[in-house]
Amino acid sequence: MVRAVRVDVMTTPQPLQSIGDLAQRTQAAGFDGMLFTETGRTPYLNAALAAQAAPGLELSTGVAVAFPRSPFVTAAMAWELQEATGGNFRLGLGTQVRTHVVRRYGVEFERPGPRLRDYVRAVKACFTAFRTGTLEHRGDFYSLDFITPQWSAGPIDAPDPKVDVAAVNPWMLRMAGEVADGVHVHPLGEPGYIARHVLPSLAEGAAKSGRSADELAIIVPVMTIVGDTDEERHRERELVRASMSFYGSTPNYAFIWDEAGFEGTTARIREKQKAGDFAGMAAQISDEHLAAFATESTWDGLADALTERYGGTATRLVLYNALSDMDRFERYGEVAQRISNS
Incomplete structure (x- = not known):
């Protein structure tokens, strides 16, 4: 079965004065959304400005580093972005690696997989608290049980943000299937890896929480090599x-x-x-x-090549290197449109 696929462009967060123009150009080129991957700059401010510059563009963090921010802080930012985008924001979270988390961010990294599972549950508990006024989460790493109207973002006229996690090994993939709304596949996630590990592990985790794996987003960054010569x-x-x-x-x-x-x-x-x-x-x-x-093709053949490789599994394709040459950006946008409309 070929699943309906949305197509995003991947970018690292840009200087704030330039992100609005890039968001407008992304929307005009025909992409469905932008995915901000956290590096030296944070993704949330970029997403906020992109939401104002290009209403209707689907935005996500892919991924934001979880542990340096408390679950409540992350939930509050995601909540505001969901409101600003009219329901078009996805919160993507990842662990990063020990060296960065401990030596650059200065926070704990022990048992990162179970910690991220608890973190996702805590974030979702905060979403519930913003609507109900009651915060109740007690996990192995995070305990949250206090909120007042003054310190709550309050209800919004949009569904709760979807929460996705980055996962590579089978344990993390099962965890994503159990507690998250989707998974960010690794950029090395070629179709064989997706078939061997991503799909069965997500299904196993989803079954554990009493739901179908069909409810989960599978977000796949794809490296492309395209040209007519x-x-x-x-x-x-x-x-x-x-x-x-x-x-x-x-x-x-x-x-x-x-x-x-x-x-x-x-x-x-x-x-x-x-x-x-x-x-x-x-x-x-x-x-x-x-x-x-990677996927190598001519321009005319790229949409079909990507659909053939990933159309049966991915719900979102993220064009990893569409921004490597801005002179070709609109051509990548045409490819995105062909995939989304197929």
């Missing part, structure tokens, strides 16, 4: 090669390479990484890796 595709091919080597250096993701038939890829990348050889890292990503983990 090999020369046109060469630049994107090398950008994707570098991006894959960056993600592929993480030990927790090694099994994705291995199961796809590229055993030892992570170890080879990490050897170059430790030597500071970034070109050498990228060189570990062969053309065979690219063929398996």
Whole structure:
């Protein structure tokens, strides 16, 4: 079965004075939404300004780092963004990795999977509290039981925001199926990985909470290599090669390479990484890796190629590198329109 698919553009948060123009251009190009992935700048202010500049654009954090912010603070920001977008905001949360959380943000990281599960439940308890005036959540990591009208955002004329989580390994995927509204698949999540791990693990988690996996959003970032000549595709091919080597250096993701038939890829990348050889890292990503983990096509064929690879599983496709060359941005928007309207 081919599922209806929405198409977003992925961006890191931009300087606040420029995000409005980018949101308007994104909407005019034909994308359904924007996904803000947290890096050095926070995603929530970007989403707020995008909501004002381009009403109707679907916005999400993909993902925001959860633990440095209390569940109540995160819930309040998501609530206001849901109101500002008229119900078109999704809250995407992730754990990040220990080094960033402990040494950059200065907060705890123990048992990140169970902590994120409790965090999601706490956020949803806050949503309920904004409507009812009663806050009651007691978990292993967060206990929330006090709210007054003065410190509540109050009801809004929109449904509660959907809460999605980033997940890679089977435990996290099952947790997403159990407590979240959707999952952010990793950028290395090629169709085989989705079939082997994402779909069955989400279904198992959903069944545990008495619901169907069909209720869950599957948000898939896709790396594309597109052009009508090999020369046109060469630049994107090398950008994707570098991006894959960056993600592929993480030990927790090694099994994705291995199961796809590229055993030892992570170890080879990490050897170059430790030597500071970034070109050498990228060189570990062969053309065979690219063929398996990216989608390469002509412009006319890209929409069909993405639909064929992901149409039976993804509910949202996120074009990972659509902003790598702004001269081609509108062409990516045309592809997005073809997918959404198919």
